[in-house]
Amino acid sequence: MDELLDDDGAPRPAARPLYEFLERLGPDELAARQRATELDILTMGITFTVYSDGENIDRAWPFDVIPRIISGREWDGVVAGLQQRLVAINRFIDDLYHDQKIVADGVFPADLLAESVNFRPECVGVDPKYGVWAHISGSDLVRDDDGTMYVLEDNLRVPSGVSYVIENRAVTKRAFPELFEGERIRPVDTYTDELDRLLTSLAPEGVDDPQVAVLTPGIYNSAYFEHSFLAQRMGAELVEGGDLMVGSDDCVYMHTTRGRQRVHVIYRRVDDLFLDPEVFRADSMLGVPGLMRAWTAGNVGIANAPGAGVADDKCVYAWVPDIIRYYLGEEPLIANVPTYRCMYDDEREYVLDHLDELVMKPANESGGYGITIGNRATEEELAACAKEILDDPRNWVAQPILSLSTVPTLVPDPDPPAVGERDGAPPPVLRARHVDLRPFILTGADSYVSDGGLTRVALEEGSLIVNSSQGGGSKDTWIVDDLAHAPAPAPADSVQSQGVD
């Protein structure tokens, strides 16, 4: 389905103002505005880094100027579903590192936990504040043909993309100022304040004015732009492992021009296994020796907590609905995509018999790597995939091939007018392209969900691969409130009674 247009090609209600606006604009002016945004992105230096031929290239962020629109009322339901999901997932992680009641009660299989590569025995018994481990998560949502939103996966380790949500909005505001005047589009700018508030709340007890640091793997990391962006917006220090040290008092310090200064909270964008060479990978140059000591002693808050990744696993994903029911006694408000778990004989056999109808995913890869899409793979590729599943069934899940929703997107005209019929390059044309959505969920003492999130779009016709590392683009996402459904103003008499008091 298309999110902006119905089956007859008419605009859906929330998209009508945009649709009418684009019609008035015409193809040449629209092309000019797309070009202006690309220039904007270049001069603002909004980039991401790709690794190619052993080199790191700082590339301009790919962006399509046509926004994706979701109605506010629908979004409020998604928000409630995501909050519920993350509260339950955090209870689950905390349980795994303490009593493992869910395993004892037979809801989550013991052998799955025993084989998990993301379970960190070093974290057993640690009590992070509020019992929360996955403070910042980016769950990927997709919409199927019938319009239902599904959670496709939960990214609980170091999800990235939120900086582009904010930058995309800044760029879109300049491209279509006319639309922002007349519509009620929810702002996205406040995310960094919410994140700052969350991180500050993770400081050790008794620290009034905590020093927050964003820990980056360094300037060549693909998400370095984002690390720097978040540090800027929060007034936090952007640090690399070498900037930090853990003292004999088990506290974390950073090297500054004014000597060593204490750090109270670390927003780490470095993977668990690289965090502390004393505990995890001894060859890590990205981490800080002694960091785990400082954390378990309660002298530094770390987000996301080491070990949170245990629930970020395409196998655990299949149990999330059960996890929600077990801890919260509620039905999931937002659906999971049906998922076959290859560790079970019957489900694996189903998968092996229906390879061409399914998407096969290795449990511990991200960024779209290692995925086989059944109806697009060759016989050889399917056979290779089947072999990999049989070799390591625990590591594989499969899901039906969803028909992702589309949004009109500017692409080069596949059938440009003949030379001579017009001056200059032909303007791009609007074509339906598949999208997904990554909202960002913050969980601490309270929960917060970004308004909208990062919409990624597959620029090739029919393609489902949206990852920017593999040629995908992005769009601004508008959560639009219907002006007619705006909250009614307070009744006049209550205002009067306030006046009397």
Added chain:
Amino acid sequence: MALLLSRTAERLYWAARYLERAEDTSRMVLAFGELFDDLPPARSGILGDGRWTALLAVFGNGVTDDDTLTENDVAQRLIVDPDRPGSVASSVGLARENLRTTRELLPRAAWRAVNDLSLFVNDEVGRAADRRFRGRVLRRVVDDSRRLDGILTSSMTRDDAWEVWRLGRYLERADMTTRVVGVRAAALMAQDPDEIAYDEVHWMGVLRSLSALQMYQRATRGPIEASQVVKFLLFSDDFPRSVLFCLSEIDRCLERLTDSEPVRHAVVEARSALLSIMTVADDGADLDDAMDWVQSLLAKVHRATTDRYLSIGG
């Protein structure tokens, strides 16, 4: 007081130095290009066939006795070649890369200014070998570098990052002034004034290459005269590109940073060396040696700064 990581301080310091270097090199090439236009066509002597080559000496940039180098070759080396250390293209690229990785410290507009300049230089610098376009490219570098100073002056908190930025700027500037005075002024003064026609034009070129012509004229209200020019460029208390002025500013930066004694000691040393050569300012060859000496003391200030502020454990 906002804190400053030693590692970030190092990048900021180098960003400042590279940007200053790009600006100074650009202005120098512009000023001498204009100067050569005013001179009769190539003849023998110090500004003979190798007059463009002589520019390379200012930057300590490799072979200077190669008379076969053309104007275009020199422009390639000093401006266009991205792999040649100190070229405008390389300096702007390095300034950008260092600021890209310290973005969280500076007002956003500052990063945009440098990024914008870098995009422009990437696209256009190849044309700077051609004289007709050179001015456009180099003036943009000079203007944008100053625009950045304006942005920082008007919108950056006066914290450690600010002081480190200024430190890098003034140290590079002091170094550049000593180079111009050393090589150009010494070469010019070593000649008998009567033998060089256009003497005043040469000295105007020197002053212009340091943005100093108008201020020199205001300060001295007299004719352009060799020893006066050198005194102005080295010892002026209030001209912001004179070596003495730069050293005072460096000291002021250090005053606001913590535990700066070892670095300030190096500054005092450089300053007394500078003042001690006031008497030799009339003799060309001695002046050249004296400038080398001052440069080596500026390098000591750089090393002391690196040890104290820009390395972990300092």
